[in-house]
Amino acid sequence: MNTTTPRPPAPPAAPRAAAVPPKNPGRAKAWATRAPLLPALIFLVVVTQLPFAATLVISLWDWNALYPDDRAFTGFGNYEAVLRDADLRQAVLTTAVLTATVVLVSLVLGLGLALLLDRRFRGRGLVRTMTITPFLLVPVAAALLWKHVLFNPEYGLFNGLLARFGDLFGFTAPQPDWISDMPLVAVEMALIWQWTPFMMLIILAGLQSRSSELMEAARLDGAGNWQIFTHLTLPHLRRYLELGGLLGSIYIVQHFDAVYTITAGGLDTANLPYVVYQEFYQAQDYGVASAAGVLVVIGSLLIATFALRVVSSLFREEGSRS
Amino acid sequence: MTTADLRSAKTGTARRTAGPRAAVPGAGRWKGAALTLTAWVAGLAFFLPVAWMVLTSLHSEPDAASNPPAFTAPLTLDNYRDFFGTSIWEGPWPPLINSATASLASTALVLLLALPAAYALTIRPVRGWRDVLFFFLSTKMLPVVAGLLPVYLFARNIGFLDHVWLLVLLYTSMNLPIAVWMLQSFLAEVPSSVIEAAQLDGARLPVVLGRVVAPIVLPGIAATALICFIFSWNELLFARVLTGIRAETAPVFLTSFITSQGLFIAQLSAASIAISLPVLAAGFAAQDKLVQGLSLGAVK
Numbered sequence: 001m002n003t004t005t006p007r008p009p010a011p012p013a014a015p016r017a018a019a020v021p022p023k024n025p026g027r028a029k030a031w032a033t034r035a036p037l038l039p040a041l042i043f044l045v046v047v048t049q050l051p052f053a054a055t056l057v058i059s060l061w062d063w064n065a066l067y068p069d070d071r072a073f074t075g076f077g078n079y080e081a082v083l084r085d086a087d088l089r090q091a092v093l094t095t096a097v098l099t100a101t102v103v104l105v106s107l108v109l110g111l112g113l114a115l116l117l118d119r120r121f122r123g124r125g126l127v128r129t130m131t132i133t134p135f136l137l138v139p140v141a142a143a144l145l146w147k148h149v150l151f152n153p154e155y156g157l158f159n160g161l162l163a164r165f166g167d168l169f170g171f172t173a174p175q176p177d178w179i180s181d182m183p184l185v186a187v188e189m190a191l192i193w194q195w196t197p198f199m200m201l202i203i204l205a206g207l208q209s210r211s212s213e214l215m216e217a218a219r220l221d222g223a224g225n226w227q228i229f230t231h232l233t234l235p236h237l238r239r240y241l242e243l244g245g246l247l248g249s250i251y252i253v254q255h256f257d258a259v260y261t262i263t264a265g266g267l268d269t270a271n272l273p274y275v276v277y278q279e280f281y282q283a284q285d286y287g288v289a290s291a292a293g294v295l296v297v298i299g300s301l302l303i304a305t306f307a308l309r310v311v312s313s314l315f316r317e318e319g320s321r322s
Numbered sequence: 323m324t325t326a327d328l329r330s331a332k333t334g335t336a337r338r339t340a341g342p343r344a345a346v347p348g349a350g351r352w353k354g355a356a357l358t359l360t361a362w363v364a365g366l367a368f369f370l371p372v373a374w375m376v377l378t379s380l381h382s383e384p385d386a387a388s389n390p391p392a393f394t395a396p397l398t399l400d401n402y403r404d405f406f407g408t409s410i411w412e413g414p415w416p417p418l419i420n421s422a423t424a425s426l427a428s429t430a431l432v433l434l435l436a437l438p439a440a441y442a443l444t445i446r447p448v449r450g451w452r453d454v455l456f457f458f459l460s461t462k463m464l465p466v467v468a469g470l471l472p473v474y475l476f477a478r479n480i481g482f483l484d485h486v487w488l489l490v491l492l493y494t495s496m497n498l499p500i501a502v503w504m505l506q507s508f509l510a511e512v513p514s515s516v517i518e519a520a521q522l523d524g525a526r527l528p529v530v531l532g533r534v535v536a537p538i539v540l541p542g543i544a545a546t547a548l549i550c551f552i553f554s555w556n557e558l559l560f561a562r563v564l565t566g567i568r569a570e571t572a573p574v575f576l577t578s579f580i581t582s583q584g585l586f587i588a589q590l591s592a593a594s595i596a597i598s599l600p601v602l603a604a605g606f607a608a609q610d611k612l613v614q615g616l617s618l619g620a621v622k
Binding site: 034037040041047048050052054058112116117122128129130131132134136137138139140141144145150154155157160164193196198201204243244250254256261272273276277280286289290293294296297301303304311312 | 368375459460469
């Protein structure tokens with residue numbers, strides 16, 4: 001448990017190119033330097049890039065495993081099918097809403113928690129540990145916990161607490177059927193609960209990398225807490241908020257476990273990864289599944305372009321601080 | 323986390339005024355106390371579902387399913403006993419062993435591939451090491467579902483479905499970019515003067531790596547391994563699609579655990595906790611480096 005004072009930002013991550021100057025960079029020498037890199041690179045290309053290339057190819061074919069003889073080239077027919085089908089269009093929308101809601105709410109909650117935990121107080125380490133525990137549950141276990149132990153309308157904790165509360169104040173508390181009444185919100189709540197700690201950790205790291213001299217100087221110049229927060233802390237945190245938001249988006253866009261567990265994609269909660277799973281695993285429509293998969297990739301790549309830029313700028317900044 | 327921790331958390335609330343901020347006089351003290359109280363309430367609110375699941379797992383099924391909630395019902399370990407069963411050849415054991423195999427083997431393979439790569443990106447950097455590093459990261463941004471179908475078809479055609487080693491390969495590719503980034507950032511923290519000094523003393527490279535670099539980066543390597551372990555253990559989609567009876571992993575087992583008849587939430591809570599324990603242990607062990615790993619080394 002980390003109850004010690006915040007660590008200063010780690011030293012720059014730039015390799016020491018100058019430490020071992022390449023002497024006479026002959027071809028053999030260059031390959032000797034590259035050799036340790038090759039196994040990892042080749043492995044990664046073979047296991048992650050080749051299958052994706054195959055998905056691209058399959059997405060252009062009309063291919064249903066239940067009718068294996070009717071395989072034919074359709075061009076963008078599957079994409080048309082995905083975008084024309086109301087359910088699949090709904091999945092595109094659901095993915096966007098789910099990702100945006102979970103990421104934004106977790107960011108706000110994570111910022112609040114990080115600010116609270118940035119102060120020193122008794123039991124800070126324990127509070128920090130308690131808040132990150134949700135993130136350390138197996139995602140399936142967390143989803144099952146929300147579905148059966150918290151949301152259950154008859155004996156779930158939420159309705160139990162509501163009933164207790166009603167008894168205390170002498171009224172009959174409502175007993176909603178959480179998952180049927182607000183399916184998407186139910187999935188979002190479970191995900192927000194798991195992802196807030198992630199945002200909190202990143203933002204807390206950002207808070208702890210603020211220059212204390214700058215804060216001190218601002219305070220001496222008579223700046224109030226709120227002024228320091230809006231003029232110093234928030235601008236400094238911007239990058240960290242962006243990074244948390246983008247990494248969170250990349251993970252949530254691909255998220256499968258909670259949708260699969262809590263609603264099994266019913267009640268308009270199916271997101272694109274779930275649709276890919278369903279088309280391929282249940283409907284066995286390989287062409288449509290691949291097209292939906294490619295759409296998930298396009299969505300992620302849009303986010304990823306920004307994410308890479310942010311990571312890259314943080315990376316350079318840490319490197320230039322030396 | 324147990325109920326004992328929760329109890330100590332509550333006594334902590336009572337003692338909050340004795341915190342370091344207590345020295346600040348007047349209004350500042352009350353504000354500090356209020357903020358401390360808020361932090362405790364927020365922490366407890368996030369922890370409450372987990373605490374409730376732990377309590378539920380220690381109740382009998384009828385007590386677990388009572389409304390209003392039975393906070394003070396007698397405790398029992400029966401649910402854990404039922405879950406783990408008597409024989410290690412049935413129930414949760416084969417999936418747990420599969421999960422352990424897939425997670426540990428893929429973590430080992432990741433380190434085997436990532437350590438030399440990180441070396442070639444820091445200590446003896448290749449030209450354009452930055453681009454290579456970002457290529458690794460970009461593969462992580464490719465959603466796993468995108469490659470699922472070809473992997474499935476390929477595995478089926480060569481008869482490799484329902485093999486735990488297929489998961490080992492996939493989990494390795496899933497974690498390799500993270501590991502390369504993390505190890506790169508840890509290796510870059512080794513002061514170059516240390517390596518140069520050792521080499522000036524006539525030590526050869528393997529000796530320098532073993533005697534000088536390894537002790538410094540060992541905690542980083544351990545944290546990397548723990549994070550890779552967590553991600554592999556948690557994975558559901560690949561395991562769900564690519565395994566059947568033989569290579570089923572613990573998360574897949576957990577999803578199929580529920581029967582629609584009868585009361586099950588105490589059992590389910592016990593099972594969820596049991597399956598999460600390795601991840602909780604690994605996560606708390608890696609707590610200090612968790613954020614560096616999760617942000618792919620961008621934040622320290």
